[in-house]
Amino acid sequence: xxxxxxxxxxxxxxxxxxxxxxxxxxxxxxxxxxxxxxxxxxxxxxxxxxxxxxxxxxxxxxxxxxxxxxxxxxxxxxxxxxxxxxxxxxxxxxxxxxxxxxxxxxxxxxxxxxxxxxxxxxxxxxxxxxxxxxxxxxxxxxxxxxxxxxxxxxxxxxxxxxxxxxxxxxxxxxxxxxxxxxxxxxxxxxxxxxxxxxxxxxxxxxxxxxxxxxxxxxxxxxxxxxxxxxxxxxxxxxxxxxxxxxxxxxxxxxxxxxxxxxxxxxxxxxxxxxxxxxxxxxxxxxxxxxxxxxxxxxxxxxxxxxxxxxxxxxxxxxxxxxxxxxxxxxxxxxxxxxxxxxxxxxxxxxxxxxxxxxxxxxxxxxxxxxxxxxxxxxxxxxxxxxxxxxxxxxxxxxxxxxxxxxxxxxxxxxxxxxxxxxxxxxxxxxxxxxxxxxxxxxxxxxxxxxxxxxxxxxxxxxxxxxxxxxxxxxxxxxxxxxxxxxxxxxxxxxxxxxxxxxxxxxxxxxxxxxxxxxxxxxxxxxxxxxxxxxxxxxxxxxxxxxxxxxxxxxxxxxxxxxxxxxxxxxxxxxxxxxxxxxxxxxxxxxxxxxxxxxxxxxxxxxxxxxxxxxxxxxxxxxxxxxxxxxxxxxxxxxxxxxxxxxxxxxxxxxxxxxxxxxxxxxxxxxxxxxxxxxxxxxxxxxxxxxxxxxxxxxxxxxxxxxxxxxxxxxxxxxxxxxxxxxxxxxxxxxxxxxxxxxxxxxxxxxxxxxxxxxxxxxxxxxxxxxxxxxxxxxxxxxxxxxxxxxxxxxxxxxxxxxxxxxxxxxxxxxxxxxxxxxxxxxxxxxxxxxxxxxxxxxxxxxxxxxxxxxxxxxxxxxxxxxxxxxxxxxxxxxxxxxxxxxxxxxxxxxxxxxxxxxxxxxxxxxxxx
RNA sequence: GCCGACUUAGCUCAGCGGUAGAGCAUCCGCUUCACACGCGGGAGGUCACAAGUUCAAAUCUUGUAGUCGGCACCA
Numbered sequence: 001x002x003x004x005x006x007x008x009x010x011x012x013x014x015x016x017x018x019x020x021x022x023x024x025x026x027x028x029x030x031x032x033x034x035x036x037x038x039x040x041x042x043x044x045x046x047x048x049x050x051x052x053x054x055x056x057x058x059x060x061x062x063x064x065x066x067x068x069x070x071x072x073x074x075x076x077x078x079x080x081x082x083x084x085x086x087x088x089x090x091x092x093x094x095x096x097x098x099x100x101x102x103x104x105x106x107x108x109x110x111x112x113x114x115x116x117x118x119x120x121x122x123x124x125x126x127x128x129x130x131x132x133x134x135x136x137x138x139x140x141x142x143x144x145x146x147x148x149x150x151x152x153x154x155x156x157x158x159x160x161x162x163x164x165x166x167x168x169x170x171x172x173x174x175x176x177x178x179x180x181x182x183x184x185x186x187x188x189x190x191x192x193x194x195x196x197x198x199x200x201x202x203x204x205x206x207x208x209x210x211x212x213x214x215x216x217x218x219x220x221x222x223x224x225x226x227x228x229x230x231x232x233x234x235x236x237x238x239x240x241x242x243x244x245x246x247x248x249x250x251x252x253x254x255x256x257x258x259x260x261x262x263x264x265x266x267x268x269x270x271x272x273x274x275x276x277x278x279x280x281x282x283x284x285x286x287x288x289x290x291x292x293x294x295x296x297x298x299x300x301x302x303x304x305x306x307x308x309x310x311x312x313x314x315x316x317x318x319x320x321x322x323x324x325x326x327x328x329x330x331x332x333x334x335x336x337x338x339x340x341x342x343x344x345x346x347x348x349x350x351x352x353x354x355x356x357x358x359x360x361x362x363x364x365x366x367x368x369x370x371x372x373x374x375x376x377x378x379x380x381x382x383x384x385x386x387x388x389x390x391x392x393x394x395x396x397x398x399x400x401x402x403x404x405x406x407x408x409x410x411x412x413x414x415x416x417x418x419x420x421x422x423x424x425x426x427x428x429x430x431x432x433x434x435x436x437x438x439x440x441x442x443x444x445x446x447x448x449x450x451x452x453x454x455x456x457x458x459x460x461x462x463x464x465x466x467x468x469x470x471x472x473x474x475x476x477x478x479x480x481x482x483x484x485x486x487x488x489x490x491x492x493x494x495x496x497x498x499x500x501x502x503x504x505x506x507x508x509x510x511x512x513x514x515x516x517x518x519x520x521x522x523x524x525x526x527x528x529x530x531x532x533x534x535x536x537x538x539x540x541x542x543x544x545x546x547x548x549x550x551x552x553x554x555x556x557x558x559x560x561x562x563x564x565x566x567x568x569x570x571x572x573x574x575x576x577x578x579x580x581x582x583x584x585x586x587x588x589x590x591x592x593x594x595x596x597x598x599x600x601x602x603x604x605x606x607x608x609x610x611x612x613x614x615x616x617x618x619x620x621x622x623x624x625x626x627x628x629x630x631x632x633x634x635x636x637x638x639x640x641x642x643x644x645x646x647x648x649x650x651x652x653x654x655x656x657x658x659x660x661x662x663x664x665x666x667x668x669x670x671x672x673x674x675x676x677x678x679x680x681x682x683x684x685x686x687x688x689x690x691x692x693x694x695x696x697x698x699x700x701x702x703x704x705x706x707x708x709x710x711x712x713x714x715x716x717x718x719x720x721x722x723x724x725x726x727x728x729x730x731x732x733x734x735x736x737x738x739x740x741x742x743x744x745x746x747x748x749x750x751x752x753x754x755x756x757x758x759x760x761x762x763x764x765x766x767x768x769x770x771x772x773x774x775x776x777x778x779x780x781x782x783x784x785x786x787x788x789x790x791x792x793x794x795x796x797x798x799x800x801x802x803x804x805x806x807x808x809x810x811x812x813x814x815x816x817x818x819x820x821x822x823x824x825x826x827x828x829x830x831x832x833x834x835x836x837x838x839x840x841x842x843x844x845x846x847x848x849x850x851x852x853x854x855x856x857x858x859x860x861x862x863x864x865x866x867x868x869x870x871x872x873x874x875x876x877x878x879x880x881x882x883x884x885x886x887x888x889x890x891x892x893x894x895x896x897x898x899x900x901x902x903x904x905x906x907x908x909x910x911x912x913x
Numbered sequence: 914g915c916c917g918a919c920u921u922a923g924c925u926c927a928g929c930g931g932u933a934g935a936g937c938a939u940c941c942g943c944u945u946c947a948c949a950c951g952c953g954g955g956a957g958g959u960c961a962c963a964a965g966u967u968c969a970a971a972u973c974u975u976g977u978a979g980u981c982g983g984c985a986c987c988a
Contacts, residue, residue, distance in 0.1 A: 005947085007950085266988085270988065343987095566919095571924080573937050578936095580936095587947045588947065784945095878968040883969070887968095
C-alpha cells in the first residue's frame with residue numbers, strides 16, 4: 001500500500017465532507033433504529049454577514065464532538081444549523097453598497113427597493129460562514145438549515161408578537177431609550193457597553209435665580225443638554241437650597257424660565273447638590289420630570305446633531321461642537337464656574353462603538369417581569385438549565401434575570417421583521433398577524449403599518465422551537481416532538497443575556513418546554529497579547545489560516561483541549577503539538593499498514609485469554625480504561641480531559657510502548673516468510689504473528705473511532721485505508737449505511753477488561769527498561785554497545801521479566817538478561833533500583849566512577865527526601881489515628897519500598913568508594 | 914459601589930484535600946529500517962502573599978496584592 005510519509009491535511013480534507021453530506025450521514029434520518037434515543041443541538045445562529053472567527057471555531061468544534069460521539073453511539077442525532085438576519089449589520093452593508101454603487105440613500109429608493117437589495121445581498125454573501133462551516137467538518141444537518149427571516153420563522157415572530165401584545169406583555173410607550181446616532185436606531189440595554197474614560201469633564205454651570213442676584217450652580221458631563229433643561233432639582237432636606245424651592249431660574253442661552261424643584265433623588269453630597277433636569281435626554285431626569293410634571297424638550301436629531309429646539313445658534317451643530325459652544329457662551333457670560341477632570345463611563349454601542357445618546361422616543365417594549373419569573377422559577381425548581389461550568393455562569397444568569405428591565409424591541413431599520421402593528425388615521429393601533437386581520441379589526445383599509453422592525457434577538461429568542469416548525473398556526477411537528485428540548489446549548493459568555501435567557505423564557509412561554517437541558521459556556525480565545533481578539537487591536541487569529549497552516553483536525557483538537565469555560569491565549573506552538581499528534585497518528589497507522597501484510601480489523605482479536613502476553617493484556621486494558629475515561633469526560637463536557645486521555649493513550653502507551661514491544665512479532669514475520677522458501681514450516685510461525693498484526697490494526701481502528709469526533713478528516717482518511725473496516729463495525733442503528741468511521745460504534749470501554757495485574761507487570765518491565773536507558777544515557781554508552789542486564793528480584797517477578805526478555809533486550813538495547821534473587825556483578829557496574837527490582841549494568845572499562853557515584857547520590861537524595869517527609873507523617877500520632885487506614889498503610893508500604901531501595905543504593909555506593 | 918474569576922516550571926496551561934503534571938522552550942545523546950511534525954535521557958516549581966480549618970492544603974475558609982470580567986451608579 002502506498003501511503004505518504006507525512007500527514008497532508010489538505011488531501012484528507014478534500015473529499016470526505018461532501019461524501020458524508022451527500023450520503024445523508026448528518027441527518028437524523030440516517031438512523032434506522034425506531035427505538036433510538038434522540039440527541040439534538042441547535043447552533044447559535046451566526047450573523048449572516050459574518051465570517052468564521054475563533055469563537056465560532058471553538059464552539060462548533062465542541063458541538064461537533066458532542067454530536068459525532070452521540071451519533072456513533074447510535075442516537076438519532078440532529079445538529080441544526082442556520083444564520084440570523086443581523087438587522088443592523090446587513091442594513092449597514094446595504095446602505096454602504098447603495099451609496100457606493102448608486103450614490104443613493106435608502107429613502108431615495110424606498111423601503112421595497114431597499115429590501116430587494118438586502119435580500120440580494122444576503123443571497124450573494126450570506127453563505128460565507130456556512131461554507132466555512134463545511135470546511136470545519138461540522139456535521140450539521142443542512143437539510144434543516146434555517147434563517148431567522150424564513151417565512152415560517154417570520155410567522156412565528158408575528159404570532160409571538162401578537163400573543164404577547166394581547167396579554168399585555170408587549171406595549172408601546174414613550175420612554176428614554178438608548179439611541180445609537182450612527183446606526184440611527186434604538187438598541188436594548190443589553191447591547192450597550194459602558195466604556196470607562198479618564199478624559200471626561202465635569203462642567204459647573206451657573207444659573208441665575210430669577211428675582212434674586214444668587215447664582216445656582218449645577219454640574220454636568222453633557223453641557224449641551226442644558227439647552228433642553230426644564231428644571232433644576234435639589235434635595236428637599238438640603239438647607240442650602242431650601243428657600244429656593246418653588247422659585248425659578250433664567251436658563252442661560254434660552255429664553256426659558258425653569259422651576260427649582262425638590263426631589264429625593266438628588267444626592268446633596270454629590271457635585272453642588274443641585275441638578276439640572278433634562279427629561280428628554282436622561283433617564284433619571286425623565287423620572288424626575290414625570291414626578292414634577294415637567295416639560296420634555298427634545299433638543300437633538302437622530303444623528304446627534306442639535307435641532308431647532310436648541311435655538312438658532314445651535315441648530316444643526318454636532319453634539320460635541322454644541323458642547324464646546326455652550327461652554328464658550330457660559331464663559332462669555334461669566335456663568336462658567338469651573339471644569340474638573342472627571343472619570344466617566346460612557347455608554348457605547350456594543351456593535352459600532354459610538355457613544356449612545358439617551359433619548360426620549362416612542363418605542364415598543366416587552367415587559368420582562370413575568371417572563372423573567374418563568375426562567376427564574378425553572379432555575380429554582382429544577383436547577384435548569386444546568387450550566388457548564390456552573391460557576392460563575394449560573395450566578396451571572398440569575399443575577400441578570402433578577403435585575404431585568406423592560407426590553408426595547410423596536411428598531412428603526414428596514415431589514416428585519418416589520419412590526420405587525422397598523423395605525424388608522426386617528427392613530428389607533430391594531431396589532432394583527434396580517435394587514436387583512438388588522439383591517440377587519442379597524443373596520444378600514446386606510447391603515448399604515450408601523451415602519452419599525454423588531455430586534456434581531458427577538459427572533460433569535462424563538463430559535464429553539466421556531467426552527468423545528470413552530471409558527472403559531474402549526475404548534476406540533478414531528479421535529480418539535482422529536483427534538484425539543486434540545487440536549488445542550490454551546491455558546492459564549494457574551495450572549496447569556498442577549499440570547500440564552502431569552503430563549504429560555506420564550507420557549508417555556510410558547511411551548512411549555514425547556515429549550516435545552518444543559519448550557520456549555522465556552523471561554524474566550526484571547527490574542528497573543530492576552531486581550532480579546534478584535535479588529536481594532538489587530539490581534540485576531542483567523543481560524544481559516546490555522547486550517548491552512550496546521551490542518552482542520554489539529555485546530556479542532558487543540559480547541560477541544562482548552563479547559564471548558566477557560567479563557568486561553570492563542571499560541572501557535574500549542575496547535576503545533578496537535579499537528580504533530582496528527583502526524584503521529586498518521587505514521588503509527590502507516591507503520592501498521594506497511595507491516596500488517598493485509599491483516600484485517602477484527603474486534604475478536606482484543607478478546608484475550610490467560611495465555612496472552614503482558615503487553616497485549618496491558619494495551620487492551622489501557623484501551624478500555626481510555627474509552628471509559630473519554631466517555632465519562634465527555635458526559636461531563638470535559639473535552640480537555642478526553643483529549644488528554646486520548647493523546648497519552650495513543651502516543652505514550654500505544655506508540656512509545658506497545659508498538660515497540662510487538663514490533664518484532666510483526667516485522668519478524670516478513671523475514672520468516674522469506675525464510676519459508678527454504679522449506680521451513682510456515683503455518684506455525686505465521687499464526688501468532690497474524691494475530692499480532694490483526695490485534696495492532698484493530699487497536700488502531702478503535703483509537704481512530706475515539707479520535708473521530710475530534711479529528712474527523714484524519715480518522716476517516718485512515719479508517720478507509722485500514723483493511724477490514726466496513727459497515728460491520730457500525731453501530732447497529734446504521735447497519736445499512738455505506739462504510740464510514742462516522743457511523744462506527746463509539747468504544748464504550750468495559751470495566752471488566754481493565755487488568756490491574758497486567759498494568760503492574762507492564763510497569764515493572766517499563767521501569768527496568770527505563771532504568772537501563774537512564775544508565776546508558778548518563779554513562780554515555782554508545783547505542784551500538786549491547787551490555788548484559790542483571791536484574792535482581794523475587795522469583796515471582798523474575799518470571800515476569802523472563803516472559804518479557806525479548807522486549808527488554810530490544811528496548812534497552814542489550815544482549816543478555818541475567819535474573820537472580822540478588823545482584824552478583826563486578827564492581828565496575830552501574831546500578832539502579834525500581835520498586836520491585838535492582839538493575840545493574842556491568843560496564844568494565846566504560847564506567848566513570850565519579851559520575852556513577854553522583855548519579856546514585858542523586859537518586860538516593862530524592863528517596864531520602866521522600867522518606868523524611870513520610871517519616872514525619874507517620875510520627876504524627878494524629879495522622880496514624882485519624883487518617884483512613886488505607887492511607888496510612890499506603891504510606892507504610894511506600895516507606896518499606898524506599899527502605900529497600902535506599903539500602904540497595906547505599907550498598908552500591910559503598911562498593912564504589 | 915456590588916458580585917465573580919484568575920494568579921502553579923522560562924512560555925501557554927491542566928490538576929482543585931492525601932507522593933507537584935503536560936505541551937513547547939532549554940540541556941545531553943541519537944540520520945535505530947512508522948514518524949526529526951521523530952526517538953531516548955536529564956535539568957527546571959517554598960503551586961501570588963498572609964492567617965486559619967484539618968491528621969493532611971496548590972486544592973477548603975478569611976484577609977492582602979495584582980490581573981481580568983459582569984452588574985449597578987455615573988449631575
